[in-house]
Amino acid sequence: MEKGLLEKTGQPLEYWIKVVEESKLEKHKSIIDFLKSEHGFTYGFANFVAMKARKADAASHDAEDLLKNQYKGKEVLFPIYEKLVREISKFGTDITRSPKKDSVSMIRKKQFALIKPATKTRIDLGLKLKGKPETTRLGNSGPFGSMCTHRVQLAEINEVDQELLEWIQEAYEAAG
Secondary structure (H helix, E strand, C coil): CHHHHHHHHCCCHHHHHHHHHHHCCCCHHHHHHHHHHHHCCCHHHHHHHHHHHCCCCCCCHHHHHHHHHHCCCCHHHHHHHHHHHHHHHCCCCCCEEEECCCCEEEECCCEEEEEEECCCCCEEEEECCCCCCCCCCCEECHHHHHHCCEEEEECCHHHCCHHHHHHHHHHHHHCC
16 A cells, blocks of 8 residues: 555655645544545545554554454354455555454445344355346345445355456455
8 A cells, every 4th residue: 555655646655644744634534535535535545644643543453353352253254264365456556455353344435345243154245336237146235235235145255256356356446
């Protein structure tokens, strides 16, 4: 992200941290909105700088704790999550992974995927694929509602296959 930030803006991370500090903004969302509106940042870069400026990244154990808690009692699913993240990360350097209490958002300019350990035996992968027809495997968004247009239910690591990765990449490209 840091290298991409320099390439996109011509300024290093330290410069942008100083800009944020001088703005006197403290709330994460306010910093993101400021960087997007005043400096033309994409959400991913704005979130990255906001985390670094607020030193939230230094406390990334918070994100680790969120992830650990998501998979507590569902440890058998964690290799599926790891494979998803590893494969999604290959799409580009402009992806922000944002752990929440019960899921992880994958964001480019917009969220394109949502990984959620739904049960002790299944991960629900939400995707934003506007206009894409549903199939037996690529179902409706289910409990994700408007956050995603589709959902794929994953119970085995081998279900992270070429077909699934193509759908994820399509969602990634549409979010850029």
